[in-house]
Amino acid sequence: MQKPSNYIGRFAPSPTGLLHAGSLVAALASWLDARANGGQWLIRIEDVDGPRCPPGTDRLILDQLARCGLQPDAPPQWQSQRGDLYAQALGRLQQSGGAYGCACSRKDIAALGQAPRHGELVYPGTCRDGTQGRPIRAWRLLTAGSGIITWQDRRLGPQSQALEAEVGDFVLKRADGLWAYQLAVVVDDAAQGITDIVRGEDLADNTPRQLFLQQRLGCPSPRYLHTPLVLGANGEKLSKQNGARALDLGDPAEALRVAARHLGLQLRSTGLTDLLAEGVTAWHGMMPAIK
Numbered sequence: 451m452q453k454p455s456n457y458i459g460r461f462a463p464s465p466t467g468l469l470h471a472g473s474l475v476a477a478l479a480s481w482l483d484a485r486a487n488g489g490q491w492l493i494r495i496e497d498v499d500g501p502r503c504p505p506g507t508d509r510l511i512l513d514q515l516a517r518c519g520l521q522p523d524a525p526p527q528w529q530s531q532r533g534d535l536y537a538q539a540l541g542r543l544q545q546s547g548g549a550y551g552c553a554c555s556r557k558d559i560a561a562l563g564q565a566p567r568h569g570e571l572v573y574p575g576t577c578r579d580g581t582q583g584r585p586i587r588a589w590r591l592l593t594a595g596s597g598i599i600t601w602q603d604r605r606l607g608p609q610s611q612a613l614e615a616e617v618g619d620f621v622l623k624r625a626d627g628l629w630a631y632q633l634a635v636v637v638d639d640a641a642q643g644i645t646d647i648v649r650g651e652d653l654a655d656n657t658p659r660q661l662f663l664q665q666r667l668g669c670p671s672p673r674y675l676h677t678p679l680v681l682g683a684n685g686e687k688l689s690k691q692n693g694a695r696a697l698d699l700g701d702p703a704e705a706l707r708v709a710a711r712h713l714g715l716q717l718r719s720t721g722l723t724d725l726l727a728e729g730v731t732a733w734h735g736m737m738p739a740i741k
Contacts, residue, residue: 457489457740459646461520462635464496465507468696469514472650472680474709479677480648481520482713482733485726487740492642493526498634500530518702519722527642529634536629539637539667540589540622548666549622551586552577573618587625591632591663593618599658604675604737606651611658620659632659640669646740651676673740680712 461480463473484491493515497503512526543549552573559571573590593614600610611617622633639647639660654676664671699705703725710717715732719725 456643457484457487457645458492458643459484459489459648460492460494460639460642460644461515462494462496462638462649463511464499465503465511466499467504467507469511470695470697471705471709474518474697474705475680475712476648476650476677477515477518477520478706478709478729479675479713479733481726482729483646483648483675483737485730486734486737487646489646490523491520492524492644493522494638494642495526495528495530496631496634498529498629498631500628514697514699517699518706519726527638529629529638532634532638532641533629535637535641536623536633539633543591543622543666544589546666548592549589550578550592550619551581552588552590552619552621553581553584553586555587555625570617570620572616573620575619578619588621589623590619591622591659591666593620593662596662599661601657601661601671601674603654603657604673606654606676609654609657611655613658613662617659632656632663636660636663636667636669639672640664640667644672645670646673646675648675648677651679675737677713 459480461477463469463477469477481491493512495508495511497508508528515521540549554573554576556571558576559573562574562576575594577590578592578594596613598610599613600608603609620632621630624630638644654674657674661671663669697705703720703722706722706725706729707717710729710732713733714736715729717725717728717732719728
C-alpha cells in the first residue's frame, strides 16, 4: 500500500481517565490510517494538565492499547517532560511580539459580555496594549491580522474560521503556570515530525488555532482527518467529563469491531492480528492512500 514515506501519525490521549469507547475509535482510526499509508504510529501522553491526571492512569492507558494490539513504533513520550521546549517556543513568540502578557481573569472577560464560541469566551484583546500595571496572569497569542483560516479536512472537507473574531487571542501559558494545550500540541507535533493528525471531530475547531500557531512558529502544518464522535445515551459526546465508562476489554477483538463499525468498517475476523489486518485493508479502501 503506497504512501508518502515520511508519514508519521500519532494518538495523544490525556490521562485524566481510562480510555472509553470514543477514545478507542480515535486510536483505531489513527492506527489504521498510519498502517494503510505505510507510515509510523506514535503515542504521546498529553499530561500537561498534571493536577487532573490521576497517578498511574498513563500506564493503564498504554496497557489498554497494547491489549487491543495497538503498539507504537517508538517509545511513548510524555508532555510533562517537555516543558523546556514549550518555554523556548513561548520565548520566541515573546521576542517577535507575537505573544503578550494578560492580566484578565475569566470573570473579567465574562463581564465584558463576550459570547462563548467554540466552548470558550472570546477574548477581546483587553491587554494587547499592556496590563496597565496589573500583574500578568497568563500569556496569549496575538491573532490580529490572522484573517480567515482555511484548511481541507480529509473527512469533513473544506473548513474555515475567522480566528480573531471567533476565538480571539488565545492562551499559551495559563494563569496557574501550566502550559496550554494549543502550544504544547503544536510544539510536540513539530518536534516529532507529525505529518498526519487523525482525531475526534470535537477537536476540529482547535485546528485553526493550531494552524495559526504553526505559522507563527515556522512549523509545517500536518494534514487533518477528524473522525465521527461516539455519543452517549443523552446525545452528548461520550467523554470522561460526562462519566463515560472505561473500555470493557474482556474481549479486545469485539471492542475493536465495535469501534470499527463506528468508523464505517464491518470487520469479521476473530483474532486480533487478522482483525487489524482486515481493518487496514478496509480503511485503505474507504480512505484512499495519501498522494
